Amino acid sequence: MNSKPAGSYDAPEGVDVRGRYDDEFSEILTRDALDFVARLQREFREQIRHSMDCRREAQRRYDAGELPGFDPATRLIREGDWVCAPVPPPIANRMVEITGPVERKMVINALNSGAKVFMADFEDALSPSWENLMRGHVNLRDAVNGTIRFEDRERNRVYKLNHNTAKLFVRPRGWHLPEAHVLVDGGPVAGCLFDFGLYFFHNYAAFRSNQGQGYGPFFYLPKMEHSREARIWNDVFNRAEQWAAIPSGSIRATVLIETLPAAFQMNEILYELRPHSAGLNCGRWDYIFSYVKTLRAHPDRLLPDRVSVTMTQPFMRSYSDLLIFTCHRRGVHAMGGMAAQIPIRGDADAHASAVDAVRRDKLREVQAGHDGTWAAHPGLIADISKVFSAGLSERDNLIGAVAREDAAGIGEDDLLERPRGKRTMEGLRLNTRVGIQYMAAWLAGAGSVPLYNLMEDAATAEISRVQNWQWIRYGAELDGQAVKVTVTPELFGRVVEEEMGRIEREVGGEKFRRGMYGEACSVFVRQCTSPELDDFLTLDAYNRIVVHHPGAEARL
Numbered sequence: 001m002n003s004k005p006a007g008s009y010d011a012p013e014g015v016d017v018r019g020r021y022d023d024e025f026s027e028i029l030t031r032d033a034l035d036f037v038a039r040l041q042r043e044f045r046e047q048i049r050h051s052m053d054c055r056r057e058a059q060r061r062y063d064a065g066e067l068p069g070f071d072p073a074t075r076l077i078r079e080g081d082w083v084c085a086p087v088p089p090p091i092a093n094r095m096v097e098i099t100g101p102v103e104r105k106m107v108i109n110a111l112n113s114g115a116k117v118f119m120a121d122f123e124d125a126l127s128p129s130w131e132n133l134m135r136g137h138v139n140l141r142d143a144v145n146g147t148i149r150f151e152d153r154e155r156n157r158v159y160k161l162n163h164n165t166a167k168l169f170v171r172p173r174g175w176h177l178p179e180a181h182v183l184v185d186g187g188p189v190a191g192c193l194f195d196f197g198l199y200f201f202h203n204y205a206a207f208r209s210n211q212g213q214g215y216g217p218f219f220y221l222p223k224m225e226h227s228r229e230a231r232i233w234n235d236v237f238n239r240a241e242q243w244a245a246i247p248s249g250s251i252r253a254t255v256l257i258e259t260l261p262a263a264f265q266m267n268e269i270l271y272e273l274r275p276h277s278a279g280l281n282c283g284r285w286d287y288i289f290s291y292v293k294t295l296r297a298h299p300d301r302l303l304p305d306r307v308s309v310t311m312t313q314p315f316m317r318s319y320s321d322l323l324i325f326t327c328h329r330r331g332v333h334a335m336g337g338m339a340a341q342i343p344i345r346g347d348a349d350a351h352a353s354a355v356d357a358v359r360r361d362k363l364r365e366v367q368a369g370h371d372g373t374w375a376a377h378p379g380l381i382a383d384i385s386k387v388f389s390a391g392l393s394e395r396d397n398l399i400g401a402v403a404r405e406d407a408a409g410i411g412e413d414d415l416l417e418r419p420r421g422k423r424t425m426e427g428l429r430l431n432t433r434v435g436i437q438y439m440a441a442w443l444a445g446a447g448s449v450p451l452y453n454l455m456e457d458a459a460t461a462e463i464s465r466v467q468n469w470q471w472i473r474y475g476a477e478l479d480g481q482a483v484k485v486t487v488t489p490e491l492f493g494r495v496v497e498e499e500m501g502r503i504e505r506e507v508g509g510e511k512f513r514r515g516m517y518g519e520a521c522s523v524f525v526r527q528c529t530s531p532e533l534d535d536f537l538t539l540d541a542y543n544r545i546v547v548h549h550p551g552a553e554a555r556l
């Protein structure tokens, strides 16, 4: 018999759910599901804590002047002749993958978009409020069951799934983010174990029969910095497979190489995950952010304007080439990244040039040997598919076709080569405008937004933040000014004031007053000017979206 009070979650011993109660959420937060998450947390929390300590230790070495590099201790793994488990047939062709937050209408649109894969995102594209996370789980359960519907009453439109849909991958949060609404033995559960655990618990069986042809579920794993973190994921997958009594190697995951230290660990990461690997992906935006973050104490590594740090910069090209070589050598997909352009309404020329930029980016990717790539918006899928299907010429992927032996010699200097380009006042202004507006959206519950005709999410906003921090910290000199202009806290203060004025004019007075712009501005400014660089924009800001029930706001 169920003894839980009405209107509260039925939590097992040691688990305390502090998030708002909702009958629909309680279908996800069942006693058994919470027990599964709690088991994962208890088994892996020490390893996670140790890995986060190791990250801090490595950062102390970089701050003392060391540069990231290949680890001599794992040379045999890099040089050895091993391959990952064979690619599962249902995901052999991953030519175009659409990504987006786990919002109900977008989940349906993404699954119907014509992309091969939909990466449902609890990470860069989602503001991880309790409501967003829990609705996301309800949405994914309904999507996997095939019953998901959404009614847009204003537009008199009903959304439901087509017969053929994209294969679902789910991206849980990174290791660093806690889930403050669920405590296990008094401490917050790791956000990624919460996301993974609930999704796996409710969906593994239906996914394997409806979508995975006996494989799955499938995941994307973000922001790792070292292969020891991949080992934890591999152990989590083993534990989940044992618990569900499904064959070992059912779960597959693509790791985003999106931190600078991880670029030197591609082989090691694949090796740790080799029974469960579904390749690697170039997470270009977080990678740029990580370049600044990792080399925060190196004043000779100032980034040029964000707009000029593209995939054609030599350090970015080397990273993508090495990723293709490594993945194909190990028998798995080498996925490309996200072009930030999105369709532009009401300006045909601007739209054509945005689509053209995406096409060029994708052409470069497929010609380099990437097996597939990401699309930010359904309106780009047809163009991207055209470029990639020509490049794949009837094959599912290029794994056996393009070896990229020429990239075998890419070394530390190539991966660390200094980015080139100008640093301008407009770069500083744009970073500020974008960072504040993104933060305002995130605090209000939207984790991905269109700004100035580009997709912005947590990763792209991070670049704006750390670049401002770096320029202020080291007094970057701006190019293109009649007189010498150095970035100082005072100059930045003036820029913030002027850009807040511009934001108000652009969004309109009423929206500005009702929105979270003031709070966003103070978070962003504090982070850009603090003596020590914060690890993540969203970690500090997370406290502002945690709401414990019953009761007021909570701080971790």
Ligand SMILES: CC(=O)SCCNC(=O)CCNC(=O)[C@H](O)C(C)(C)COP(=O)(O)OP(=O)(O)OC[C@H]1O[C@@H](n2cnc3c(N)ncnc32)[C@H](O)[C@@H]1OP(=O)(O)O
Residues within 6 Å of the ligand: 098, 099, 100, 101, 105, 106, 107, 109, 110, 121, 124, 125, 285, 286, 338, 342, 343, 375, 376, 377, 378, 448, 449, 450, 454, 455, 456, 457, 459, 460
């Ligand atoms: C760095 C990284 O990590 S990249 C991966 C993480 N980032 C992302 O996933 C961002 C994905 N993209 C998006 O979130 C969106 O495209 C945005 C926010 C940039 C723009 O969204 P909108 O302002 O809604 O765009 P727009 O108004 O043009 O949308 C038109 C339609 O396409 C849908 N749509 C747009 N993008 C997506 C998407 N990625 N997935 C599914 N549907 C989408 C909209 O829901 C809308 O549907 P409707 O016509 O049925 O109402």
Ligand SMILES: O=CC(=O)O
Residues within 6 Å of the ligand: 124, 256, 258, 282, 283, 284, 285, 286, 287, 337, 338, 459
């Ligand atoms: O997650 C993707 C990225 O570019 O960051």
Ligand SMILES: [Mg+2]
Residues within 6 Å of the ligand: 124, 222, 256, 258, 283, 285, 286, 459
């Ligand atoms: Mg990312």
